[in-house]
Amino acid sequence: MSVGIDEISFYTSNYYLDLRTLAEAQQTDPDKYYVGIGQEKMGMAAPDEDVVTMAANAAMPLLADGAGEDITTLLFATETGIDQSKAAGVYVHRLLGLPSNCRVVELKQACYSATAAVQMACALVARRPGSKVLVVASDVARYDLNTPGEATQGCGAVAMMISADPRLVEIDPEVGSYTEDVMDFWRPNYRATALVDGKFSTKIYLKSLKKAWENFRSASSLMFSDFGHFCYHLPFGRMAQKAHQHLARLNKCELNSEQLEGQIQDTLLYNRAIGNSYTASMYIGLASLLENCQQNLAGQRIGFFSYGSGCVAEFFSGRVMEGYERGLHREQHRQLLEARQELSYEEYLQLYRYPDPRDGEHHDIPSITTGRFRLAAISHHKREYVVC
Ligand code: HMG
Secondary structure (H helix, E strand, O other): OOEEEEEEEEEOOOEEEEHHHHHHHHOOOOHHHHHHHOOOEEEOOOOOOOHHHHHHHHHHHHHHHHHHHHEEEEEEEOOOOOOOOOOHHHHHHHHOOOOOOOEEEEEOEOEOHHHHHHHHHHHHHHHOOOOEEEEEEEEEEOOOOOOHHHHHOEEEEEEEEEEEOOOOEEEEEEEEEEEOOOOOEEOOOOOOOOEEOHHHHHHHHHHHHHHHHHHHHHHOOOOHHHEEEEEEOOOOHHHHHHHHHHHHHHOOOOOOHHHHHHOOHHHOHHHHHHEOOHHHHHHHHHHHHHHHOOOOOOOOEEEEEEEEOOOEEEEEEEEEOOOHHHHOOHHHHHHHHHOOEEOOHHHHHHHHOOOOOOOOOOEEOOOOOOOOEEEEEEEOOEEEEEEO
């Protein structure tokens, strides 16, 4: 039986900062960002947006025509948790009107946890082939101001319906995994921004790719040359380019650099405009590939490399299905990205510094987002979400 991704949709805030503006404020050459890290813009969440509202916005298009009725599980992957106990997905469950018999759980392992969710979802569907599992991954990437990480911020959410006989991508059961206890990037519970050993994080990302690939090769008969395209975790575009060259070298691949670039370039387009969305980023890269590649991808194998700092990494494979275009939301995504509003540097700082009340008083939050769902208030330590 074939199991995999039946439909995919993503969401990002309607605000962004152009990295040229950041470069100007920092008196840095904009090419450091545009070329050196391969990013142009970064999404900035409005005060009334968070991982819950972004996830609900991403998932809403997947629920047309009563599709929500068959969902038995909602898996919510994030590292921007809003509560130590309650799963953020429980709010999403209500906002989307999912059946009360649908179970909900939150998963965490830095950017990797969406892949854990996809693998668990495939296993659940394989046990009950008539069921569907909704996987949502939603994050706001935040670093301290004036640090090297600042230019790699962003925000976004992706929603994927996992089912039997999927319309988009069948996921193969063989995986290559790698885990190592390292401190390359982390965020203690008392901090709003991540701490990172930037250069070390890029090294450990590449080391994990090698280890996960070797483990994958011991489990699967597929070789580097069997893949038409590759989706990498995307903290920034240049990281994927370096990773792909690294993997090609490890496999003594004879493709030239232009051909190698052709295997990943369509995966980078959306992330270049959104920034790092942590758990969501590799899957937004998949949507970018499926929606923008000029070739018919049907029948092609895609290699996926998922990386979560700390660290857990996984290489796995999937095959694009015949007629995959039917499960896409290309036009909606194009409109979402085109309708965004550019921020000045001062407006960016205002959003960055917007207060996060912790005193238990009632705080109304101004209505700013253009999304369908918003965080309307925080009152008595409770978050109040509404449908606009
Ligand atoms: P940096 O140290 O300021 O940058 O920050 P740099 O000086 O190394 O420059 C970056 C590149 O730009 C270099 O190219 C420069 O040569 C080039 P490279 O040597 O790498 O090929 N450059 C220019 N190019 C053209 N014109 C110019 C110019 N100037 C310089 N004028 C760093 C880089 C990645 C350290 C920083 O952005 C950072 O700390 N980012 C956050 C950490 C991160 O994203 N790590 C990635 C791997 S870990 C990961 O992916 C997990 C993560 O998503 C979290 C999770 O799992 O939850 C982060």
